[in-house]
Amino acid sequence: MILKDKKYQRKISYIRISVTDKCNLRCFYCMPEAVPFIHHNDIITYEEIMELIKIFQKFEVKKIRFTGGEPFVRKGFINFIGLVSSKFPEIDFRITTNATLLDKDKIEKLKSAGIKNLNISLDGLNKKTFEDITKRDLFHKVIENINLSIQAGLNIKINVVALKTINSDQIKDFLEFAKKNPIELRFIEFMPVGENTKWAEKFLIGEDEILNTLKKYGNLREIKNIDDYSTAKLYEIENGIGKIGLISSMTHHFCKKCNRLRITQKGNLRTCLFSDKEYKLLPILRNSKVSNKNIETILKGAVAKKDIGSVLLSKKNDNTFVCKNHMSCIGG
Secondary structure (H helix, E strand, O other): OOOEEEOOEEEEEEEEOOOOOOOOOOOOOOOOOOOOOOOOHHHOHHHHHHHHHHHHHHHOOOOEEEEEHHHOOOOOHEEEEEHHHHOOOEEEEEEEEEEOOHHHHHHHHHHHHOEEEEEEEOOOOOHHHHHHHHHHOOOOHHHHHHHHHHOOOOOOEEEEEEEEOOOOOHHHHHHHHHHHHHHHEEEEEOOOOOOOOOOOOOHHHHHHHHHHHHHHHOEEEEEEOOOOOEEEEEEOOOOOOOOOEEOOOOOOOHHHHOOOOEEEEOOOEEOOOOOOOOOOOOOOOOOOOOOOHHHHHHHHHHHHOOOOOOHHHOOOOOOOOOOOOOOOHOOO
């Protein structure tokens, strides 16, 4: 069985599962400093996540990414990764993290569990910019753990939310960082997600502007047809060992080839990042009298009507949010 929508026949093969809404950083585009957290009893359990993975497996899902908040904040996450990887060896499990809570021991455990790919958020290449964005003094810890992850042989993608006047003066530095390290460094356009965050048009740098700036400092060659479902346009760097990626959710939409769904920390299914429409799966998982077949039915119906994010974006006004929930409550 394959999940696909009716209009564009988009096939779902990638699931993002948020394991917590908590995070130890306070990036202004993602999570306000003061935010009410979800009660522990309302968070999806590891056992319930495993049940969902069994269902997704039936629908030929090939890749699952665990996100947060910050996933390593959740107690037992590293053990859960080992368990889920051993139980579903045919699925490509990946993790998005801010890397502040990693260390050599955790990295080795991830590698032993078969985790090959980490996405690490890094929005500044100096202590001041990092702290301005995250409100925390942990820049050197992140750099240390990026280096440890590379040394361990993991495939590392660095996610940079491009922010005009905040980190845009470091585009050259990020290019040099990618040039010297075996990573894929991806610039992500700032998105209007979350009513309590500081979204504003004035901070948005579009893909074309980023690319033009990069080309001032290095020769890039676009890499074609790596992955039909990739959200990033990839470029090789002349005389460099890393790559540059551009993810343009705002200026060059890729909605018609979207192959992903999101499961929130509350066990809700979300078919589009830019839509607040959610389908509650947790009550079914917790009701012993209700079959998981009901979840399969919900999945089929929800995907059949999967939203087009670019349409939702076109209806918003300047400096307003396209959805109310902030990124840490959605799962990035």
